[in-house]
Amino acid sequence: MATSTEKNIAVHSLIENRWSPRAFSSETVSEEQLASLFEAARWAPSAMNEQPWRFIYASKENGEDFERLFSCLVEGNSWAKHASALFVTIAKKNYDFNGQPNGIARHDVGLATANILLQATDLGLHVHLMGGFNAAKAQDVLGIPEGFEPVAMGAVGYVGDPESLPEALKERELAPRQRKPLNEIAFKGVWAQK
Numbered sequence: 001m002a003t004s005t006e007k008n009i010a011v012h013s014l015i016e017n018r019w020s021p022r023a024f025s026s027e028t029v030s031e032e033q034l035a036s037l038f039e040a041a042r043w044a045p046s047a048m049n050e051q052p053w054r055f056i057y058a059s060k061e062n063g064e065d066f067e068r069l070f071s072c073l074v075e076g077n078s079w080a081k082h083a084s085a086l087f088v089t090i091a092k093k094n095y096d097f098n099g100q101p102n103g104i105a106r107h108d109v110g111l112a113t114a115n116i117l118l119q120a121t122d123l124g125l126h127v128h129l130m131g132g133f134n135a136a137k138a139q140d141v142l143g144i145p146e147g148f149e150p151v152a153m154g155a156v157g158y159v160g161d162p163e164s165l166p167e168a169l170k171e172r173e174l175a176p177r178q179r180k181p182l183n184e185i186a187f188k189g190v191w192a193q194k
């Protein structure tokens with residue numbers, strides 16, 4: 001269901017084919033596939049090569065671990081229960097080399113997460129990221145130490161049947177994808193007023 005409102009400029013198929021489903025099939029994602037997602041994250045660039053990203057993940061087969069991660073999500077993200085795996089992204093707040101705050105840590109966690117999304121797409125998988133989760137609860141129940149903070153969560157799996165979703169979610173699943181036009185987001189030289 002990867003449709004776009006603007007198709008005139010080509011982008012890589014890994015970018016074009018990535019999207020965020022809510023319906024996941026029951027097909028499972030292997031430990032090897034999950035490892036390759038985090039391996040892709042490992043090779044992301046970061047300020048001072050700090051690599052401030054950390055991840056906690058669990059697949060459906062790790063019943064209790066999966067449930068623990070799932071329990072951190074807000075109710076609106078309940079569809080994630082049908083994903084094959086869940087993960088949380090975590091940022092290390094201070095630089096290793098001088099202990100000072102790393103103001104760009106969350107940015108770099110985002111870069112690493114983008115690698116996960118592209119690697120997943122290459123494997124025929126989809127990842128749906130979620131900001132709708134209880135970060136304080138995640139910090140507590142997942143044993144995330146001081147100095148680190150949860151950033152986002154992700155649901156991983158194979159795309160499922162939209163018919164399996166409740167009506168409202170099904171509508172969103174099937175709606176055309178929307179993006180701002182290019183001239184609203186990229187300006188040549190200086191900020192361009194509309």
Ligand SMILES: Cc1cc2nc3c(=O)[nH]c(=O)nc-3n(C[C@H](O)[C@H](O)[C@H](O)COP(=O)(O)O)c2cc1C
Pocket residue numbers: 018019020021077128129130131132133152177
């Ligand atoms: C950091 C982040 C947080 C998000 N949080 C949620 C969320 O809590 N629940 C949800 O259903 N989708 C969430 N999304 C998915 C976005 O809604 C989705 O990426 C956006 O609508 C664009 O659609 P696409 O990913 O299919 O291109 C989140 C995406 C990102 C990157």
